[in-house]
Amino acid sequence: MVLAELGSSLANALTKINRASKIDEKTLQILISDIEQALLSADVSTKLVERLKANIREKLRLSELPAGVDVKRVIEKVEITNLLDSKRKAYIPKRGKTNVIMFVGLQGSGKTTTCTKLGYYYRVRGWKVGLVCCDTFRAGAFDQLEQNATKARINFYGDRNEVDPVKIALEGVKRFKEKKFEIIIVDTSGRHKQEESLFEEMEMISHAVVCLVYPLHQKKKKPNDTILVVDSTNGQQLEAQAEAFRKRVDVASVIITKLDGHAKGGGALSAVAVTQAPIIFIGVGEHINELQKFDTQRFVNRILGRGDIATIVEELKEHKLDDQKELMEKIQKGIFTLRMMRDQFQNILKIGSFSSIMQMIPGLNNLPKESEDASQQRLQNFLVLMDSMTAEELDGDIALIETSPSRQRRICRGAGVHVNFIFELIMVYKPFAGFAKNMKNMPFAKNGEMPKN
Ligand code: GDP
Numbered sequence: 001m002v003l004a005e006l007g008s009s010l011a012n013a014l015t016k017i018n019r020a021s022k023i024d025e026k027t028l029q030i031l032i033s034d035i036e037q038a039l040l041s042a043d044v045s046t047k048l049v050e051r052l053k054a055n056i057r058e059k060l061r062l063s064e065l066p067a068g069v070d071v072k073r074v075i076e077k078v079e080i081t082n083l084l085d086s087k088r089k090a091y092i093p094k095r096g097k098t099n100v101i102m103f104v105g106l107q108g109s110g111k112t113t114t115c116t117k118l119g120y121y122y123r124v125r126g127w128k129v130g131l132v133c134c135d136t137f138r139a140g141a142f143d144q145l146e147q148n149a150t151k152a153r154i155n156f157y158g159d160r161n162e163v164d165p166v167k168i169a170l171e172g173v174k175r176f177k178e179k180k181f182e183i184i185i186v187d188t189s190g191r192h193k194q195e196e197s198l199f200e201e202m203e204m205i206s207h208a209v210v211c212l213v214y215p216l217h218q219k220k221k222k223p224n225d226t227i228l229v230v231d232s233t234n235g236q237q238l239e240a241q242a243e244a245f246r247k248r249v250d251v252a253s254v255i256i257t258k259l260d261g262h263a264k265g266g267g268a269l270s271a272v273a274v275t276q277a278p279i280i281f282i283g284v285g286e287h288i289n290e291l292q293k294f295d296t297q298r299f300v301n302r303i304l305g306r307g308d309i310a311t312i313v314e315e316l317k318e319h320k321l322d323d324q325k326e327l328m329e330k331i332q333k334g335i336f337t338l339r340m341m342r343d344q345f346q347n348i349l350k351i352g353s354f355s356s357i358m359q360m361i362p363g364l365n366n367l368p369k370e371s372e373d374a375s376q377q378r379l380q381n382f383l384v385l386m387d388s389m390t391a392e393e394l395d396g397d398i399a400l401i402e403t404s405p406s407r408q409r410r411i412c413r414g415a416g417v418h419v420n421f422i423f424e425l426i427m428v429y430k431p432f433a434g435f436a437k438n439m440k441n442m443p444f445a446k447n448g449e450m451p452k453n
Contacts, residue, residue, distance in 0.1 A: 006266060009038035032056055044266035045239045048273050084269065084296045086278045090253050091225040093122070098177050100184045100209050104202055104249060105229035106241060107190030110257035110283055112141060114229050115187045116148035117283065117291035118255075122183045123154050130181040132172030133158035134165035134205055137189035145187060152288055155181070165189060169205045186223070199248040206249060227253045228275060232268040233261055242271035251275045257283035260290070336436035339394040341429055342386040345379055381417050382425050388414030398433065402426055 013034035016027075032053055039049045093099035101118070105111040112135065119129045131149045133156070135141035142158045149156035157172035169186055176184045188205055189198065209223050228251040230238055245251055254275060256268045259282045272279055279294045330340060386394065388411050393401055401407050401422070412419045 006038055006042035006044075009041075010035060013038060028060060039266060042266035043235045043270075045236060045270035045273075047239070048270045051273075084272065084279060084299060086272065086276045088252070088277055090278045090280045093127070093183055093224070095127075095182065097182065098180075098184060099182060099225070100173060100186065100223040101225045101227060102186045102188060102206060102209065102223040103227050103229060104188055104245060104251070105190055106231075107138060109190065109229045109231040109234075111190055111229040112145055112187055113148070113286065114227075114255055114257060114281075114283055114291065115145065115185050116152050116154065117288055118227075118281065119149070119154040119183065119185050120152040120288045121281075121291055123152065127183050128179075128181045129183045129185070130155045130157060130172070130176035130179075132156075132169060132176070132184065132186045134169045134172075135187055135189045136163050136165045136168070141187075141189075148288070165201055166204045166208045170208050173209050199244075202249055225252050226250055227255055227280070228271075228277070229255050229257060230268050230271045232256050232258050232265045235267040236270075238267035238271040239274050242274045246275045246277075251277045253277050253280040255279070255281045255283065255291075260284040331436045334437045336433045337395050338386055338389065338398070338429060341432055342383060342394065345383055345386075349376070349379060349383075381415070381421055382428070384415040385411055385417060385421055385425055398426060398429060 013031055016031065016034070035056075036049055036053060039052070040046065091099075093101075103111050103115050115131060119131050123129045131145060131154055133142050133145040135145070142160050146156050146158060155176070157168075157175055159168050159171070162168050165188065173184055173186065186205065186209060188202055206223060206226065226249050228242065228245050230242060234241070242251070242254075254272050254277050256265075256272075256279055259265065259268075279296075281291050282294050282299075284290045284292055327340060327344070330336070389401075393407065393411070401411070408419060408422045412422055415421070
């Protein structure tokens with residue numbers, strides 16, 4: 001995945017610290033320079049890298065460090081988590097109210113696709129969603145959004161004959177508001193580059209929508225949420241783009257798209273730092289369900305190669321597959337057997353979108369993103385392996401298989417796969433089991449959310 005390379009160079013740099021017998025000025029200097037190299041080659045802007053270096057220096061004044069300070073943790077927090085965290089809190093739509101969400105971004109960033117993905121995200125969770133197409137600039141935007149909306153079964157408003165995007169915004173938001181739609185997504189025009197006309201149009205739409213939604217509240221000057229969509233493949237230019245948008249509209253949140261591709265991704269991180277707006281979702285594919293809610297700590301876990309089991313479990317829970325309650329209860333007791341993993345992998349097969357889920361599995365997440373078919377095949381190999389295990393192996397300790405080459409050979413022969421696959425399966429299983437052990441005695445949030453791993 002994008003940023004995986006950055007993650008593994010940062011993880012390598014941090015591992016060096018573990019190996020060092022003592023942390024002196026020289027070790028720290030080498031570490032900072034390794035981190036600098038990793039960030040710069042991932043396209044993180046030089047300005048941001050300088051700032052982060054100064055932060056690390058500030059936090060790690062060796063002469064003042066109390067004994068026992070975990071330097072690795074401090075750096076992880078300062079360097080990586082700060083890259084992604086913003087001071088501002090994300091807007092949370094309110095049920096039963098009109099929530100107007102305006103999308104802004106350059107042409108090609110994935111704005112239109114993401115509008116539908118976000119609409120779909122809320123629609124499947126039971127919200128009443130409407131999409132308004134105000135992109136009168138790009139030929140084909142109307143048809144694209146209309147088709148996407150139909151596929152996603154979301155209500156759509158647009159006017160093929162109207163050239164004034166402000167009029168369309170006014171009419172669309174008015175109609176949806178009258179019908180008590182809760183989430184109204186307004187897709188604005190993009191341009192190839194930041195141009196004055198684009199920003200003027202954005203400001204006018206924003207103002208018009210506000211006058212309509214809050215006629216009596218003159219103080220309000222912006223939609224509930226203004227989301228800037230940034231394309232992670234745009235590299236170093238993204239920082240300047242984000243800065244230009246931030247100056248003209250109140251960018252309240254960011255969605256980074258195309259994180260499934262081969263881009264380095266650091267430019268998107270620099271854009272986020274400039275806007276100081278939280279990343280709320282990431283786009284990880286072209287399909288409508290390839291939008292993932294963003295959580296900084298989980299993402300850091302993922303790029304540092306620790307996988308993101310909490311998101312996998314939540315994803316399975318959201319799809320309301322039958323046995324999730326039992327799964328949660330067992331995980332809370334620290335139990336996670338191969339049989340449970342087999343059941344969950346079968347569920348993943350039902351959900352589809354294997355490749356993005358595979359990217360969250362520890363041990364597999366540093367592999368380049370595979371095609372859907374290749375991921376499905378890998379998952380199926382795991383399933384046939386587990387199908388050729390005895391009940392004792394499925395429910396017992398993994399050591400039973402791990403320490404017995406004859407069992408390993410028997411299982412692989414039965415499954416008709418190369419013996420290497422059993423090692424891959426064990427490598428995938430162990431972090432899951434470790435995750436469950438850590439969950440033991442950890443309170444789950446009242447709303448049933450997983451704690452962060
Ligand atoms: P807009 O001009 O900003 O509205 O961009 P579009 O929504 O038309 O998207 C441009 C291209 O990017 C399309 O081919 C989309 O399918 C693609 N796209 C959008 N989001 C993602 C994503 O998260 N991953 C990938 N791989 N492609 C994406």
